[in-house]
Amino acid sequence: MATTKPVMVGTTRVDPPEIVGGCRIITLPKIADVRGNLSFVEGGRHIPFVIRRAYWLYDVPGGALRGGHAYHKLEEFIIAASGSFEVVVDDGSERQVVQLNRSYFGLYVPSMVWRQIENFSSNSVALILGSLPYSEEDYLRDYEVFARARHEGRK
Numbered sequence: 001m002a003t004t005k006p007v008m009v010g011t012t013r014v015d016p017p018e019i020v021g022g023c024r025i026i027t028l029p030k031i032a033d034v035r036g037n038l039s040f041v042e043g044g045r046h047i048p049f050v051i052r053r054a055y056w057l058y059d060v061p062g063g064a065l066r067g068g069h070a071y072h073k074l075e076e077f078i079i080a081a082s083g084s085f086e087v088v089v090d091d092g093s094e095r096q097v098v099q100l101n102r103s104y105f106g107l108y109v110p111s112m113v114w115r116q117i118e119n120f121s122s123n124s125v126a127l128i129l130g131s132l133p134y135s136e137e138d139y140l141r142d143y144e145v146f147a148r149a150r151h152e153g154r155k
Ligand code: TYD
Pocket: 053, 055, 057, 065, 066, 067, 068, 069, 134
């Protein structure tokens, strides 16, 4: 069973953190304004892929888990657009927990990384940018199959 190593990312910039599977916290531009802050992200500039899809998780009931899978090809960038939650990432050997709690940074998750999102605060919104359109064939939903593929260097 993989070990759990917490990576706390509060308001502190972590640049670049050692996160399993090539995951990275990426700090986005923040335009501070008395009228409210503005952040933005451009695919291929701030994150290492062209954005082909966006989806978001919202109205998540307390205690619910989302994800619990990996992707063969899809790369993602996960932002806490509102509130906070934890992303558990796992490369088949090691597991880490990354807390996202500000909307000016996010977690880049490459393909072939098992990820689960949990501990959603009330009214939180997880905004997820993806490198590909939705495809059920791209999902790896069995952890043992995923871990074996990782250990054998398959995608
Ligand atoms: P899934 O990715 O399994 O959700 P999560 O990993 O957050 O628990 O998706 C749940 C359902 O939504 C599944 O039936 C597929 C569908 N779906 C789409 O149709 N398009 C999408 O872009 C996504 C992310 C999911």
